[in-house]
Amino acid sequence: MAPSRDANPSAYQEVFVNELRARREASGLSRNRLAAALGCTPQWIAKVETYEKPPSEGLADDLDTYFQTGGMFHRLWERHVVARKEGLVPSGFRPLIEAEKNTREMSIYEPLLIPGLFQTEDHARLVLGAGLRPEKADELVAIRMDRQSLLTQDDPPWVFLMIREAVIRDLHPEVRIGQCKRLLELMGELHISIQLIPTQAKVFHESGFQVLSYKRLPDVAYVDGAGGYGQMLTDVYDVRRLTLLFNVIRSAALSAADSEDLIREIMEDM
Numbered sequence: 001m002a003p004s005r006d007a008n009p010s011a012y013q014e015v016f017v018n019e020l021r022a023r024r025e026a027s028g029l030s031r032n033r034l035a036a037a038l039g040c041t042p043q044w045i046a047k048v049e050t051y052e053k054p055p056s057e058g059l060a061d062d063l064d065t066y067f068q069t070g071g072m073f074h075r076l077w078e079r080h081v082v083a084r085k086e087g088l089v090p091s092g093f094r095p096l097i098e099a100e101k102n103t104r105e106m107s108i109y110e111p112l113l114i115p116g117l118f119q120t121e122d123h124a125r126l127v128l129g130a131g132l133r134p135e136k137a138d139e140l141v142a143i144r145m146d147r148q149s150l151l152t153q154d155d156p157p158w159v160f161l162m163i164r165e166a167v168i169r170d171l172h173p174e175v176r177i178g179q180c181k182r183l184l185e186l187m188g189e190l191h192i193s194i195q196l197i198p199t200q201a202k203v204f205h206e207s208g209f210q211v212l213s214y215k216r217l218p219d220v221a222y223v224d225g226a227g228g229y230g231q232m233l234t235d236v237y238d239v240r241r242l243t244l245l246f247n248v249i250r251s252a253a254l255s256a257a258d259s260e261d262l263i264r265e266i267m268e269d270m
Contacts, residue, residue, distance in 0.1 A: 010083035180267035195253040
């Protein structure tokens with residue numbers, strides 16, 4: 001069977017490969033000779049040149065040193081990594097990731113799943129890995145874990161999360177204890193509030209959403225969509241309606257203290 005070629009290499013990866021091949025051939029180097037000079041295998045060079053494998057940071061640095069390119073290969077590799085990450089994230093979700101970076105306050109309602117910002121790595125792998133090749137799942141999990149640095153940065157935003165009790169009760173047994181512990185840890189942070197919507201509450205909004213607020217910019221909102229086809233909302237009227245809806249739902253939620261007790265109870269019922 002022929003080796004599989006990456007069907008969607010980034011533009012930066014294509015430039016990287018073209019430059020590698022052009023400089024190698026202009027220097028009269030076979031893959032064997034270049035590999036010997038760099039301290040790698042010719043098979044590795046071949047896989048990069050045929051898009052079977054993406055370039056690594058180490059290869060980029062070695063090529064810069066050997067061909068004295070002033071860091072060109074490393075810059076291409078960095079841009080490829082960014083482009084690769086953006087390409088893996090569903091198009092409808094990318095605006096939210098950008099909007100999160102400078103927010104000062106996030107109000108999140110989630111009726112179906114633990115939001116990605118709060119998932120443990122094991123939970124994220126379970127959610128993201130269904131039906132995917134392990135290497136792609138690894139990349140998606142890494143992106144999700146990187147997003148969570150928002151909660152631990154020097155000046156983190158205030159985060160108000162409301163989730164239905166059923167979300168906790170329906171957690172897969174493999175991840176339930178770890179995920180509950182993670183939520184309890186986050187509830188100890190001064191800038192994070194987590195409240196549960198009890199099963200008996202008359203709250204029937206099936207779609208999750210969140211409102212993001214900024215210091216000097218207008219508020220925006222994001223509404224969840226299946227398969228990553230969510231939507232950013234910027235219209236002032238639409239955002240205000242979701243802000244009001246969040247507060248209405250919050251009136252049916254348990255207190256933070258009662259929510260903590262219920263999470264512990266569910267965790268200990270394993």
